[in-house]
Amino acid sequence: MLGKERSPVTEPRDKNKEKGEGKKIASRRSLLLRGVEKKWRPPRNGQRARISSTWLPRTQLHHQRVPLEVGKVIQKGRQDKGLTQKDLATKINEKPQIIAEYESGKVIPNNQVMGKIERAITTLP
Template sequence: MVARVAFGTLGWRLWQGSRNFSVCSSRSSTTKNGGLLLTNMKWVQFSNLHIDVPKDLTKPTITVSDEPDTLYKRLSVLVKGHDKAVLDSYEYFVALAAKELGISVKAKSKQAILAAQRRGEDVETSKKWAAGQNKQHSITKNTAKLDRETEELHHDRVTLEVGKVIPQGRQSKGLMQKGQATKINEKPQVIADYEGGRAIPKNQVLGKIERAIGLKLWAKAIGKPIAKGPRAT
């Protein structure tokens, strides 16, 4: 498929094969061999989409008019991939022409999306999740590891045994949940989740809790006191 777009100071025209779609007529154009010839133009090719732009422009930036010889607007066009045009502004005639040629158009503004919805066109939107947010100790697991699992996908939680040892060690030190959280520089909710067996175990957090309560929280040594080594002399 070859889609061609020709731009002139008095108007522009788009066509594909035998189909011809005119937005506004160009006084300086003539049709020859299925193509549109304009004066002072050069040929630029972007993948499957072809654009004619004035020779004095280094970028595919064009000037179009709502009405000939009156109000002029500048429209920047950037073409990426096959049959895809990314437009800085989303004018009605651009969307209509792109739809006629089967070219997908991506809008960069909310106003453009609303305009497309008012025209009854298909609009697909996407939003980045949790962009720019600082998530402390997010309960995520390696995605590739989850994909490789053949059984039901789930996260491993803190065992009930560990959940019982933590409050025992905390109470032996005379600490409340808030006091222990402050001591290890964590939120009280983190301590509550570990004691309730709701937390996904993290080595860093478990290590800080171990040192705070003086009890081991790993493997077969769960609940045993941490042996203090001899001090360096």
């Protein structure tokens, strides 16, 4: 030890700089300053792919719902017969929620259910 000089104490190396992270961060900063956005990459586990709004069609796509007028006719026919939504539902073997959805116009029409309701609320002469 007499012949060797001790090296001066050096600062510990930054782990990020060892892996080249400093250069990556600097390049990202320069890209952001120039206004270049990050490239798209496929989603990893637990992530969802994001679709740009420009890929979506311009027209609104939606299912045909029961018109409100039909709901009013169902409600009037049911009340004329003195039935509640629950009574009508048990009469046609459906859930009461189905009758409420048909009367409010929030459901996609089903011809079978519409036929059952029609037979239940119409009176034959």
